[in-house]
Amino acid sequence: LSSEKANALVIRLADFSESSRVVTLFTREFGKISALAKGAKRLKSAFESGLDLLSECRVVFLHRSSTSLDLLTESQLQRRFQPADGSLNHLYGGYYVAELLNGFTEEADPHPELYTSATDVLRELSSSESPLLPILKFELSILHEIGQLPDFDSCTNCQSPIEIGSGGRVQVFRDSLLCSDCSQPNYEGQQIQLGSVAIVRRIVQSNHDTLKRINMNKEQQQEIRRLVSAAISHALGRRPKTLGMLNFR
Numbered sequence: 001l002s003s004e005k006a007n008a009l010v011i012r013l014a015d016f017s018e019s020s021r022v023v024t025l026f027t028r029e030f031g032k033i034s035a036l037a038k039g040a041k042r043l044k045s046a047f048e049s050g051l052d053l054l055s056e057c058r059v060v061f062l063h064r065s066s067t068s069l070d071l072l073t074e075s076q077l078q079r080r081f082q083p084a085d086g087s088l089n090h091l092y093g094g095y096y097v098a099e100l101l102n103g104f105t106e107e108a109d110p111h112p113e114l115y116t117s118a119t120d121v122l123r124e125l126s127s128s129e130s131p132l133l134p135i136l137k138f139e140l141s142i143l144h145e146i147g148q149l150p151d152f153d154s155c156t157n158c159q160s161p162i163e164i165g166s167g168g169r170v171q172v173f174r175d176s177l178l179c180s181d182c183s184q185p186n187y188e189g190q191q192i193q194l195g196s197v198a199i200v201r202r203i204v205q206s207n208h209d210t211l212k213r214i215n216m217n218k219e220q221q222q223e224i225r226r227l228v229s230a231a232i233s234h235a236l237g238r239r240p241k242t243l244g245m246l247n248f249r
C-alpha cells in the first residue's frame with residue numbers, strides 16, 4: 001500500500017454510498033485512476049469542495065491492488081472549471097473533454113502532454129470565444145497521443161502524398177483521404193476541399209498562439225467537423241454521447 005501524490009482532473013463522479021463517492025481522475029503522473037472518496041458528500045470532508053467535475057486538484061491517494069479501487073485521502077482544489085458565462089456550449093465542451101479523457105485513456109498509462117492539452121482546453125472554454133478551434137485542437141491532440149491520428153498528409157490506400165496545390169477537392173473514406181488515382185466515383189464517402197485539409201494540418205501543428213490565427217469559412221468548418229468527428233468516433237468505437245450536445249457555431 002503506497003501513498004501517492006498527483007495533479008488530477010476530475011473526469012467522472014459517481015455516488016457510492018450515502019456519504020461516499022467514486023471519482024475517476026485523469027492524473028498527470030499516473031494516467032487515469034478510480035478512487036473511493038469516503039465522506040466526500042459530507043460538507044466537512046478532507047476534500048473541501050474540490051471534487052466537482054473538471055476541477056483541477058492536487059490529490060493524495062493510496063494505491064491498492066489493480067483489482068480494487070484506490071483510496072483518495074486528500075484533495076486540494078487548484079482550479080475550478082468555469083465555462084464562459086451563461087454558455088451551455090462551453091459547459092458541454094467541458095463535458096465532451098471529460099468523456100474523451102475517460103474513453104481514450106487507461107489506468108496506469110500516463111500521458112503528461114495530454115494532461116497539459118486538457119488543462120489548456122478547459123482554460124480556453126472559460127473565455128467567451130468560440131470553442132470550435134480549442135475543441136478541434138484537443139480532439140486532434142488526444143488522437144495523436146493514443147496513436148490514432150489519421151494521416152492527413154497522404155492517401156490511405158497508396159500512401160502517395162496529398163498535395164494541397166491550388167485547391168480542389170479530395171475524397172474522404174471514413175476519416176481518411178484518398179488521392180485522385182484511388183478515388184472512385186461510386187465510393188461511399190464524401191469529398192472535402194483541399195483547403196479544409198490544409199487547415200486541419202495547421203491545427204495539428206499549432207500551439208496556443210498560432211491556433212488563434214486560424215480562420216475558416218462556414219463550409220470548411222462543417223467539413224472539418226465531419227472529418228474530426230468521424231476520426232474520434234472511429235477511434236473510440238462509438239459516437240461520443242456529449243458530441244451531439246455541442247453546437248459549433
Ligand SMILES: [Zn+2]
Pocket residue numbers: 155156157158159160178179180181182183
Ligand atoms: Zn492513392
